[in-house]
Amino acid sequence: MKKTLLSFLSSLKLTIALLIIIAVASILGTVIPQQYGGGEAFRHLSPGLVKAFRSLQLFDMYHSVWFIILMGLLSLNLITCSLNRFPTSWKLFKKIPSLDRGKPFEKLSPDRILVIEGKPHEVIGRGENLLKKRYKRVRKKDTANSTVFYGEKGTYSHFGVYVIHLSILIIIAGAIISSLLGFNAYVNIAEGESTNTVYLGRQKGIKKLDFTVRCDKFSIALYKNGMPKEYRSNLSFLKDNNVIFQGPLLVNHPITVNGIRFYQASYGTIPGDQVYLTIKKGNDEEIIRKVRLKDSFYLKEKNAKLTILRIEENLMSMGPAVLINIQSPEGTMRFWAFEHIEKIKDRIPGLFKKVPKFNPGLFKPYYFTLNRIEKKYYTGLQLSRDPGVSTVAIGSFFIIIGFFITFFSSHKRLWVRVDEQEGKSRISVAATSNKDPVGLKREIEHLLRHFSYMRG
Amino acid sequence: MIINTTILGWVTFIYFGSAIFYIFRMVTGREFWGPFASIIAFTGLIAQTVGLILRWFESYKMGIGHAPLSNLYESLIFFSWTIVLLYLIIEWRIKSRNLGAFVIPFAFLSMAYASFSPNVNSRIQPLIPALQSNWLISHVITCFFGYAAFTIACGLGFMYLLKGLGKDEDTRPFFRFLPGREIVDELIYHSIVIGFIFLTLGIITGSVWAYSAWGSYWSWDPKETWSLVTWFIYAAMLHSRFVRGWRGKRMAIMSLIGFASVLFTYFGVNYLPGLHSYF
Numbered sequence: 155m156k157k158t159l160l161s162f163l164s165s166l167k168l169t170i171a172l173l174i175i176i177a178v179a180s181i182l183g184t185v186i187p188q189q190y191g192g193g194e195a196f197r198h199l200s201p202g203l204v205k206a207f208r209s210l211q212l213f214d215m216y217h218s219v220w221f222i223i224l225m226g227l228l229s230l231n232l233i234t235c236s237l238n239r240f241p242t243s244w245k246l247f248k249k250i251p252s253l254d255r256g257k258p259f260e261k262l263s264p265d266r267i268l269v270i271e272g273k274p275h276e277v278i279g280r281g282e283n284l285l286k287k288r289y290k291r292v293r294k295k296d297t298a299n300s301t302v303f304y305g306e307k308g309t310y311s312h313f314g315v316y317v318i319h320l321s322i323l324i325i326i327a328g329a330i331i332s333s334l335l336g337f338n339a340y341v342n343i344a345e346g347e348s349t350n351t352v353y354l355g356r357q358k359g360i361k362k363l364d365f366t367v368r369c370d371k372f373s374i375a376l377y378k379n380g381m382p383k384e385y386r387s388n389l390s391f392l393k394d395n396n397v398i399f400q401g402p403l404l405v406n407h408p409i410t411v412n413g414i415r416f417y418q419a420s421y422g423t424i425p426g427d428q429v430y431l432t433i434k435k436g437n438d439e440e441i442i443r444k445v446r447l448k449d450s451f452y453l454k455e456k457n458a459k460l461t462i463l464r465i466e467e468n469l470m471s472m473g474p475a476v477l478i479n480i481q482s483p484e485g486t487m488r489f490w491a492f493e494h495i496e497k498i499k500d501r502i503p504g505l506f507k508k509v510p511k512f513n514p515g516l517f518k519p520y521y522f523t524l525n526r527i528e529k530k531y532y533t534g535l536q537l538s539r540d541p542g543v544s545t546v547a548i549g550s551f552f553i554i555i556g557f558f559i560t561f562f563s564s565h566k567r568l569w570v571r572v573d574e575q576e577g578k579s580r581i582s583v584a585a586t587s588n589k590d591p592v593g594l595k596r597e598i599e600h601l602l603r604h605f606s607y608m609r610g
Numbered sequence: 611m612i613i614n615t616t617i618l619g620w621v622t623f624i625y626f627g628s629a630i631f632y633i634f635r636m637v638t639g640r641e642f643w644g645p646f647a648s649i650i651a652f653t654g655l656i657a658q659t660v661g662l663i664l665r666w667f668e669s670y671k672m673g674i675g676h677a678p679l680s681n682l683y684e685s686l687i688f689f690s691w692t693i694v695l696l697y698l699i700i701e702w703r704i705k706s707r708n709l710g711a712f713v714i715p716f717a718f719l720s721m722a723y724a725s726f727s728p729n730v731n732s733r734i735q736p737l738i739p740a741l742q743s744n745w746l747i748s749h750v751i752t753c754f755f756g757y758a759a760f761t762i763a764c765g766l767g768f769m770y771l772l773k774g775l776g777k778d779e780d781t782r783p784f785f786r787f788l789p790g791r792e793i794v795d796e797l798i799y800h801s802i803v804i805g806f807i808f809l810t811l812g813i814i815t816g817s818v819w820a821y822s823a824w825g826s827y828w829s830w831d832p833k834e835t836w837s838l839v840t841w842f843i844y845a846a847m848l849h850s851r852f853v854r855g856w857r858g859k860r861m862a863i864m865s866l867i868g869f870a871s872v873l874f875t876y877f878g879v880n881y882l883p884g885l886h887s888y889f
Binding site: 166169170173174176177180181183184185188216315329338377379381382383384385404405406407408415417418419536537538540543546550553554557561 | 674735736738739740742743803806807810811814817821822823824825826827828830832835836838839842843845846849850852853854879882
């Protein structure tokens with residue numbers, strides 16, 4: 155039972171099956187929107203299906219229990235099959251074949267035999283030096299009428315595959331460290347505002363930083379054709395009211411403060427605290443005046459003080475509006491000035507009768523309209539602390555090394571026999587390789603050429 | 611019309627001509643047409659290189675200098691450039707033109723899509739902030755060399771399957787030029803290895819870039835996910851060869867499946883929402 159489980163876990167069938175299942179699941183994840191609760195998907199699916207999808211965690215598939223189990227199985231499979239195969243590779247690495255058999259030289263093709271001037275005993279010494287220079291673990295064996303050398307190179311090629319598998323496990327370990335010990339968060343900060351509360355990704359709640367981030371300014375630079383060239387947030391980081399770091403944050407240029415990296419992720423606008431008010435008095439020319447929230451100015455002729463009490467971006471679905479307070483000798487009155495009052499009037503006949511507070515001409519002879527609310531930028535920051543990154547980087551580095559060992563090196567074993575033929579030396583080269591037959595052929599040609607230089 | 615797009619437009623026709631000559635050579639079974647095909651392909655590659663360099667210069671003249679690897683048009687041009695470059699290296703190394711009829715048409719199609727599709731904008735555009743990174747060049751280059759190697763593997767796969775339609779020692783014009791099965795199998799393997807290494811490098815450079823741009827080296831964006839799926843397919847292919855000794859027809863079929871996944875990673879993903887929307 156134990157054995158069958160182990161052989162199942164270490165089987166290539168399981169590897170292939172897991173790769174296919176994970177691939178299909180991943181593809182599913184690119185089709186089903188990965189949002190909390192399914193988001194948009196609601197509209198297209200029946201409630202029962204949404205419920206089923208939710209219980210299968212299909213809207214957050216890559217973090218679902220079953221996806222993590224699949225990844226875990228893949229790692230386990232990787233570990234067991236590597237452990238299973240390792241002893242064989244180790245034996246291949248260690249083993250030096252015996253030299254006194256003629257077997258490697260049976261059926262040797264003529265182009266692997268070379269006859270050179272000089273007696274064998276003259277050639278052997280030089281040949282040994284040549285082989286020792288080119289190969290490792292060179293062995294020599296004298297028999298009755300010949301001398302056989304053995305040499306090899308690229309023994310490490312047996313381990314390439316373990317380097318790759320280990321690298322993958324290191325990358326997975328890094329990913330686990332990232333998800334357990336790291337965090338991702340975001341926060342929107344309006345210009346001039348500051349905060350130390352950020353929102354964790356995947357709706358995991360909020361997080362308090364031990365310092366405060368202030369957005370001093372957000373700006374966009376455009377190219378001539380109107381495409382965005384630069385998003386820049388000037389940020390200050392404060393601790394106990396002291397600035398600990400200050401600098402511009404740009405896309406692709408994160409800032410690290412206290413081990414937390416800040417990224418320029420998005421931006422947007424919110425209504426600011428300034429508005430432009432259009433004021434018309436009787437048949438006079440319109441004038442436009444800029445007013446700040448809670449600020450006042452005087453309408454001199456009527457000895458009245460006008461104050462902006464509230465700014466609403468969308469009041470009762472009727473668009474932007476400001477609440478105006480007027481204090482005059484006649485008394486105090488409050489009413490709303492809309493931006494799109496003409497359209498609203500047309501849509502709702504008799505509006506001012508029903509709701510006198512919406513009448514912008516309430517304080518005669520003035521007529522107020524909201525010209526526009528001055529917008530204010532906010533910057534969208536992404537924050538992350540990721541202690542797994544260096545582990546993943548190490549794994550990525552070694553996976554490439556592993557590829558080069560596995561795909562571009564091979565264990566080449568060569569047998570060189572020197573014997574006498576009509577007063578000259580006959581050199582025969584036999585060889586095997588665990589892969590790359592083309593490279594082996596080149597190696598043999600190379601060696602024979604070196605031997606041929608020895609002539610004379 | 612800017613000079614570089616004119617040159618690159620012409621390159622489309624040059625590759626078309628080259629493909630025709632390679633196919634003609636195959637169909638007539640006469641080597642006579644071969645050198646024309648090669649010379650035309652090589653001319654196309656030179657012209658395309660000049661076009662790409664000019665485009666690079668022109669972008670600097672416009673004051674928005676960047677390598678011509680920043681939008682769909684430029685990536686398609688670069689894709690076909692890598693295909694032809696890799697192909698000509700292989701042709702030179704194996705001293706055989708048999709593969710040309712199966713590979714150069716891909717280079718032509720990529721150029722034709724770039725030059726003639728109304729959805730592909732050939733203007734030089736400035737880099738948006740997310741693309742202003744030193745990782746752009748290394749990411750795009752590694753990915754596209756990977757894609758090109760997989761394209762060649764796919765061409766070889768087709769070749770292998772076509773060979774299966776004939777007899778072993780077929781002397782009919784078309785089949786005469788199809789090389790032996792073991793050679794094709796070996797070439798498929800080598801192309802897959804090259805592609806796999808470049809794809810891995812592409813994924814790694816992409817994650818480094820994502821880490822400096824978005825704060826996360828992996829975020830299951832559709833393109834990331836699909837590149838991983840592609841990686842899995844080729845990994846499965848290499849394993850079945852190494853461990854199970856799969857050869858020949860199965861490898862040929864898998865090289866086609868792998869290429870379909872590459873194509874989806876490249877184009878299909880644009881229909882899904884994600885971070886790679888500018889490609």
